[in-house]
Amino acid sequence: VKFTPWKTFVAGGALILVANAVALGGVYLNHHGTVDSRVALSQRELGVGSWRGDALAVCRT
Amino acid sequence: MSDPPRSEAQQRADDMAVFQTELARLEAEGVLRLDAAQQQTLRQHHAALLASFAVRFDIDRDTRAKQMSLGMRVASFLGALALAASVFFLFYQFWGLFDETVQVTILLGAALASLGLTLWIQTRDASGYFSKLAALVAFACFVLNLVMFGQIFNITPTDRALIPWGVLALLLAYACDLRLLLAAGICCVIAWVGTRVGQWGGIYWLNAGERPENFIPVAALLFAVPALFDLRRRSGFAATYRIFGLLCLLLPMLILGHWGAASYLAGFEGFETHNIEAGYQLAGFVASALTIWLGARHQWPEAINTGIIFFVIFLYTKFFNWWWEIMPKYLFFLLLGLSAILILVVLRRLRRVLGSGGEGRP
Numbered sequence: 001v002k003f004t005p006w007k008t009f010v011a012g013g014a015l016i017l018v019a020n021a022v023a024l025g026g027v028y029l030n031h032h033g034t035v036d037s038r039v040a041l042s043q044r045e046l047g048v049g050s051w052r053g054d055a056l057a058v059c060r061t
Numbered sequence: 062m063s064d065p066p067r068s069e070a071q072q073r074a075d076d077m078a079v080f081q082t083e084l085a086r087l088e089a090e091g092v093l094r095l096d097a098a099q100q101q102t103l104r105q106h107h108a109a110l111l112a113s114f115a116v117r118f119d120i121d122r123d124t125r126a127k128q129m130s131l132g133m134r135v136a137s138f139l140g141a142l143a144l145a146a147s148v149f150f151l152f153y154q155f156w157g158l159f160d161e162t163v164q165v166t167i168l169l170g171a172a173l174a175s176l177g178l179t180l181w182i183q184t185r186d187a188s189g190y191f192s193k194l195a196a197l198v199a200f201a202c203f204v205l206n207l208v209m210f211g212q213i214f215n216i217t218p219t220d221r222a223l224i225p226w227g228v229l230a231l232l233l234a235y236a237c238d239l240r241l242l243l244a245a246g247i248c249c250v251i252a253w254v255g256t257r258v259g260q261w262g263g264i265y266w267l268n269a270g271e272r273p274e275n276f277i278p279v280a281a282l283l284f285a286v287p288a289l290f291d292l293r294r295r296s297g298f299a300a301t302y303r304i305f306g307l308l309c310l311l312l313p314m315l316i317l318g319h320w321g322a323a324s325y326l327a328g329f330e331g332f333e334t335h336n337i338e339a340g341y342q343l344a345g346f347v348a349s350a351l352t353i354w355l356g357a358r359h360q361w362p363e364a365i366n367t368g369i370i371f372f373v374i375f376l377y378t379k380f381f382n383w384w385w386e387i388m389p390k391y392l393f394f395l396l397l398g399l400s401a402i403l404i405l406v407v408l409r410r411l412r413r414v415l416g417s418g419g420e421g422r423p
Binding site for chain 1: 165169172173176177180181183184203206207210214216222225228229232233235236
């Protein structure tokens with residue numbers, strides 16, 4: 001197979017566009033439809049880090 | 062006649078230099094003397110070839126140029142890493158200032174623009190250093206593109222992202238003749254096949270590394286690529302496939318030789334952990350010895366070197382298990398030294414046998 005710059009750009013560009021379309025399509029489908037539950041977070045929960053130590057510290061308080 | 066690739070042009074230039082040196086020696090020893098007309102024709106022919114190669118491929122004409130090129134390769138690699146990091150931190154620095162639509166446009170635009178820039182540079186850069194740098198940045202932009210999508214839209218992490226990353230890396234590797242991107246593409250393929258095999262065994266894809274056997278099937282796939290496709294015109298590609306194939310076979314064996322509990326076999330009745338470890342240690346010795354033999358037979362230096370390295374690692378870890386606790390340290394290291402000498406003797410003998418077997422071949 002001869003990889004000319006133009007052919008490579010078309011193939012690479014198509015790949016990037018398809019990958020983005022699949023990812024964004026998945027996001028659209030995921031956000032589509034009616035909301036069946038909501039969780040309201042206060043400032044306190046939002047401040048909790050993902051590290052277990054932080055979570056344990058919050059639990060203790 | 063089609064144009065030779067850059068690697069063939071460089072090889073021809075190197076052969077010319079070797080030929081000129083040997084010709085000068087032969088003339089000094091009085092074995093061969095070309096007359097003035099022949100010398101003139103030869104000089105003109107070589108000069109014309111070198112000039113045409115230099116214009117088309119920017120090859121290294123002598124040893125000094127070759128040393129400079131090594132430095133340029135290192136600079137190009139470090140520059141690519143720095144530029145990729147710069148793009149990454151640039152996005153993070155100003156990310157909060159943009160809404161979702163602008164963020165998506167920037168990520169998609171950066172991936173497409175960097176790809177276009179790479180291919181534009183490739184048409185103007187005969188040396189290949191700048192296109193290599195740009196290709197790495199293009200790959201980093203595309204990886205960042207999908208990773209950032211995952212963060213922005215809270216997408217569930219998936220191993221499927223490895224497919225487009227691997228395809229783009231392989232496309233750029235073949236289009237720009239870049240081994241570094243070939244290695245990146247192969248790593249994506251290894252990770253994807255490994256996670257798929259793991260998922261068939263009921264493992265979550267991010268935990269596929271906990272079962273090293275998941276990566277053994279991809280070894281066969283990687284080893285088959287240079288056997289099925291003609292890669293002679295691509296410098297070092299076949300060797301890269303073989304090295305990664307061997308790593309996928311020998312590294313899991315090395316790990317399982319000391320961590321039998323990670324094997325799929327550990328879940329079956331009758332397979333004790335220490336038996337699994339012993340089995341993988343034996344398999345590791347056999348596989349690395351077979352690799353050396355196969356490399357010597359087919360003249361694959363990279364396979365010979367990988368086989369030797371793993372054979373020595375298997376041997377030394379076994380020595381450590383047997384003797385580190387019970388022997389005085391001076392005796393332990395003396396044994397290591399003696400075993401190294403024994404390996405050297407065996408390899409020298411192997412080289413002599415192969416050398417005499419190769420005599421008379423074209």
